[in-house]
Amino acid sequence: MTSLARTGRADPSLIEAARCGDENALVLLISAAPPDIRRYAARNCRAADIDDAVQETLLLLYRRVGTLRAVTSFSAWLLAVARRACLRLLRGSMGMAATPADVAEARLVHLPAEDIRIDLSRAIQSLPDHYREVLRDIEELSIDEIGAVLALTRESVKARIHRARLMIREYLVKD
Structure with a gap:
């Protein structure tokens, strides 16, 4: 074992x-x-x-x-x-007080996986295009690979990913 x-x-x-x-x-x-x-x-x-x-x-x-x-x-x-x-x-x-991340996690933990996928998909679709396109890390690309594909610096990619994730979290907390 x-x-x-x-x-x-x-x-x-x-x-x-x-x-x-x-x-x-x-x-x-x-x-x-x-x-x-x-x-x-x-x-x-x-x-x-x-x-x-x-x-x-x-x-x-x-x-x-x-x-x-x-x-x-x-x-x-x-x-x-x-x-x-x-x-x-x-x-x-x-x-x-609980942070927005705590609220989102507490709400999502009790949902079925399919409902989470739907909520997450809607949250991603609500993002502006320039934030949605950096979320290629979902496809397991590295920061450098994302930067090469989008012609962005490493710092720009990281900043956009950070902002996109914050926006997704806000979307999930609102629901």
């Missing part, structure tokens, strides 16, 4: 199988992930929030592993999910 704890990283074939809907692979991935998630959470959370952050991250892993674009980005994705869970818990414990 391949595990994150034994090898220090997940077997790409296990991640790919879980991403494609293999329930056994997903169970193996979820059972192997807690040590890494706990390590990530220990770096980013208050001690009192570590267990909650691990649980939230595992729940999101279960619900959203199919949305992972590239198997090689699994560890970075898991780290980002754990970090966001820690920040959300910290804001909640301090009585701070």
Whole structure:
């Protein structure tokens, strides 16, 4: 049995199988992930929030592993999910208001995957053309490749991607 704890990283074939809907692979991935998630959470959370952050991250892993674009980005994705869970818990414990990203994520987490695809498609279609065209990173192009295709500098591509993602988030929060 391949595990994150034994090898220090997940077997790409296990991640790919879980991403494609293999329930056994997903169970193996979820059972192997807690040590890494706990390590990530220990770096980013208050001690009192570590267990909650691990649980939230595992729940999101279960619900959203199919949305992972590239198997090689699994560890970075898991780290980002754990970090966001820690920040959300910290804001909640301090009585701070949720950010628009938190609101969008909380709303989307409970929707079926097909509804999310429809909402996301509508959000992308609502973007102006010059923002929509830089979202070629959905097609897994690098920043440099997008810049070459569109005759833009690396900085311009990054700025447009950032603005496009903010606009998509705003669109999803409004609904």
